[in-house]
Structure formats: structure tokens, C-alpha cells
Amino acid sequence: MTTWAAAHALASSEPRPRPARLVPLCAAGGLVTAAEVRAVLPVPAFDSAAMDGYAVAGPGPWAVTGRRLAGSAAGCSLAGGTAVEIATGALLPAGCDAVLPYEDCERHGDTVSAPPPARDHIRRAGEDVRPGDPLLPGGRALTAVAVAALAQAGVGEVLAHPAPALTTLVTGDEVVHRDAPGPLGPGQVRDAFSGVIAALAARAGAAPPAHRHVRDDPGALAAAIGAAGGDVVAVTGASSRGAADHLRAVLDWLGARWLVDGVACRPGHPQGLAALPDGRWVVSLPGNPFAGLVAALTLLEPLLARLAGRPAAPARTAPVHGEAKPFPAGTRIVPVALAGGRAVVVPGARPAGLRAAAAADALAVLDATWRSGGDGLLLALP
Numbered sequence: 065m066t067t068w069a070a071a072h073a074l075a076s077s078e079p080r081p082r083p084a085r086l087v088p089l090c091a092a093g094g095l096v097t098a099a100e101v102r103a104v105l106p107v108p109a110f111d112s113a114a115m116d117g118y119a120v121a122g123p124g125p126w127a128v129t130g131r132r133l134a135g136s137a138a139g140c141s142l143a144g145g146t147a148v149e150i151a152t153g154a155l156l157p158a159g160c161d162a163v164l165p166y167e168d169c170e171r172h173g174d175t176v177s178a179p180p181p182a183r184d185h186i187r188r189a190g191e192d193v194r195p196g197d198p199l200l201p202g203g204r205a206l207t208a209v210a211v212a213a214l215a216q217a218g219v220g221e222v223l224a225h226p227a228p229a230l231t232t233l234v235t236g237d238e239v240v241h242r243d244a245p246g247p248l249g250p251g252q253v254r255d256a257f258s259g260v261i262a263a264l265a266a267r268a269g270a271a272p273p274a275h276r277h278v279r280d281d282p283g284a285l286a287a288a289i290g291a292a293g294g295d296v297v298a299v300t301g302a303s304s305r306g307a308a309d310h311l312r313a314v315l316d317w318l319g320a321r322w323l324v325d326g327v328a329c330r331p332g333h334p335q336g337l338a339a340l341p342d343g344r345w346v347v348s349l350p351g352n353p354f355a356g357l358v359a360a361l362t363l364l365e366p367l368l369a370r371l372a373g374r375p376a377a378p379a380r381t382a383p384v385h386g387e388a389k390p391f392p393a394g395t396r397i398v399p400v401a402l403a404g405g406r407a408v409v410v411p412g413a414r415p416a417g418l419r420a421a422a423a424a425d426a427l428a429v430l431d432a433t434w435r436s437g438g439d440g441l442l443l444a445l446p
């Protein structure tokens with residue numbers, strides 16, 4: 065039995081991030097950089113107008129000789145005393161000294177005049193970023209904004225950790241698809257895991273998980289684990305010691321090495337983390353849905369995030385108020401609602417139900433000495 069803190073720390077530190085490779089920027093969203101990324105091109109890429117108005121050369125008044133819109137690639141130059149109408153973002157004509165916004169100008173026929181400008185309203189190439197400037201450090205998630213910034217600076221590919229690949233194996237002869245039309249047959253339950261695991265995988269930077277249902281049969285489970293491929297297999301259910309709980313025997317048979325075999329927490333104590341001889345990871349999530357959710361946040365999400373190369377998120381704690389029964393031999397985990405920097409226990413959590421968790425924002429991790437108002441570590445709910 066491992067302490068909750070040790071189990072969480074092991075999952076976040078034991079695997080090595082997936083080996084980095086060059087990834088085209090268009091496929092890099094959500095991945096984590098493995099090295100500093102530098103600009104290839106300047107931003108802005110060319111001198112351009114910062115306002116809609118007139119591009120002018122020399123002192124005014126100016127004879128207006130044409131119009132230049134954004135995207136126009138034709139060369140153009142201005143002689144002293146002339147101007148062209150110009151749009152924001154249009155290539156600056158050669159010889160242009162300033163762009164005068166429409167609202168500062170008076171136009172009569174083909175002549176425009178304006179008081180001497182206080183600013184030139186010109187965006188100079190490279191005034192934001194110069195080629196070679198560092199844009200992102202290694203170990204940084206490529207958010208949509210980061211990808212857009214790299215595209216602006218002409219970066220075509222980045223050295224990044226590929227997204228870990230996860231297969232979810234949902235075990236249980238009684239389990240039917242989440243969207244199965246009701247009412248169900250006697251003894252059947254709808255799958256409470258696949259959607260939650262997919263959301264956690266996305267949050268951790270993993271690829272959308274493959275998903276399979278496996279009947280309660282050791283041969284079928286061994287075959288499904290063998291066929292899963294990828295980096296991580298999450299097995300829901302079959303974690304305990306019942307007649308249909310085959311995961312332990314199957315993993316032993318496959319030669320797996322347990323890193324975590326049971327966690328001193330409530331709920332979720334039958335969870336586990338094992339390494340297969342071929343380097344893949346197996347996370348065992350107890351079948352009771354709230355217990356499985358606890359295990360997914362304890363082991364699965366940190367494991368995926370680590371494989372994805374994500375730096376460990378800073379621990380978030382808050383005073384937790386309300387009623388919860390500390391677990392004397394370890395850790396109690398409860399759903400909490402967050403408001404104004406406080407966490408308040410959502411009452412009524414049971415291992416087999418998700419009602420309280422659905423009304424919560426996070427799970428709070430409480431040690432055995434916790435009393436109302438004491439700090440708890442917070443795990444955001446997906």
C-alpha cells in the first residue's frame with residue numbers, strides 16, 4: 065500500500081517524457097516544446113501602415129496618386145509631395161515618411177493636407193520580433209496562442225514531445241455504453257469512465273484515447289492489453305479481488321512490475337500503476353465511478369502529463385471547510401465547491417456515485433489530521 069502523496073508523485077516523475085521529434089507546426093497544438101523555439105522571420109514581416117489614411121512623402125499638401133490596400137503586392141514608391149490612400153496592414157510604399165489617419169486629414173479633390181503629424185503611424189518590420197529571438201522556452205505547452213505566435217514568426221516545425229497514446233479498456237459484463245438507450249437490463253450499468261478519461265487525457269496533452277469494452281475473461285483482458293499499443297492502457301474495473309476481477313492475475317502473467325499496488329486513501333484504494341516489460345504503462349482504476357475518478361486524478365492524469373513532457377503543475381491548496389471524515393490510516397478525498405479562495409465540501413459523496421462530484425469544482429485531498437478550515441490539496445475536476 066502506497067501513501068496517496070507518494071503514489072501521485074511516482075506517477076508524475078517515474079516515466080520519461082516521450083522522446084522529442086520535429087513536428088510540423090500545424091500538428092503541434094497541445095504538445096510540449098522540448099527545446100527553446102526561436103523566430104525565423106521578423107514580426108511584423110514588412111514595413112506597413114498602422115492606420116487607415118494616407119501614406120505621404122515630404123511636406124504637405126500632397127497630391128493623391130492612388131490607393132494601396134492590404135495584401136497588394138505590387139511595388140510602389142512615393143515622390144516628395146505625393147500621397148496614396150493606404151489601408152492598415154498594407155505594404156508601405158518606398159519613400160513614405162508617415163501615414164496620416166483619415167480623421168487628421170482634409171481632402172479637396174486630389175489634394176490632401178494635414179497638420180504636421182505627431183507620430184508616423186508606421187509599423188516597422190521586426191519591431192516586435194527579430195529573426196533568432198527566443199519565443200518559447202523548452203517544456204512549454206503549445207497553446208493556441210503560442211502556435212499563432214510561432215506561425216507569425218515563420219516557424220514551420222518545432223522540437224516537441226509527441227502526445228502520449230492511451231487506450232481505455234472498460235471491463236465488466238454488466239457495463240454498457242454510456243449512450244445506451246434506457247431502460248437497461250437487470251444488473252446493467254452505463255459506463256461512467258470513457259468520457260471522463262477522454263477529458264483528462266485532453267487536459268494532460270495526450271491524444272484522444274482509443275476505447276474498447278472487454279468482457280470479464282482473463283484471456284480477453286490479456287489479449288486486449290496486448291493489442292492496445294501506444295504508451296498507456298487504463299483499465300477500468302477488475303481491480304479488486306472478486307471472481308471476475310482478473311487484472312491482477314493478467315498483469316502478473318504478462319510480467320508487469322507494480323509501482324503502485326493499492327493506495328492508502330478513501331475512496332480509491334484498489335488503484336494501481338504497473339509497467340509492462342515492453343515499456344507501456346497500465347493504470348488500474350477501480351470500477352466504482354467516484355473511486356475510479358479519484359484514481360484517474362491520482363495516477364492517470366499525472367502519468368499522461370509527464371509522458372507528454374508537461375512540467376508538474378504547481379500544487380494548489382486552499383482551506384477546506386465543511387464536514388468530512390478524515391481517514392485515520394491515510395488520505396480522504398472529497399469533492400469541493402470553490403468560491404472566494406475557499407473550498408467547501410460538497411456533502412454526500414459515495415464511491416459508486418458521481419452526483420456530489422458533478423456539483424463540485426475540484427477534489428480536495430485531506431490528510432488524517434484535517435479539521436474544517438485546514439488546508440487541502442486541490443485537484444481540478446474535468
Ligand SMILES: Nc1nc2c(c(=O)[nH]1)N[C@H]1C(S)=C(S)[C@@H](COP(=O)(O)OP(=O)(O)OC[C@H]3O[C@@H](n4cnc5c(N)ncnc54)[C@H](O)[C@@H]3O)O[C@H]1N2
Nearest residue numbers: 236239253254255256257301302303304309350351352355
Ligand atoms: N473483498 C473486497 N471487495 C471489494 C474491495 C475490497 O477491498 N475487498 N474493494 C471495494 C472497492 S473500495 C472498490 S472501489 C471496488 C473495486 O472494484 P473493481 O475495480 O474490481 O471493479 P468491479 O468489481 O468490476 O466493479 C465495481 C463496481 O463498479 C461498477 N462499474 C465497473 N465499471 C464501471 C463503469 N465503466 N461504469 C460504471 N460503473 C462501473 C460495477 O458495476 C460495480 O458496481 O471493489 C470493492 N470490493
Ligand code: MOO
Nearest residue numbers: 331332333355415
Ligand atoms: O475505492 Mo472503493 O471506493 O473505496 O469504492
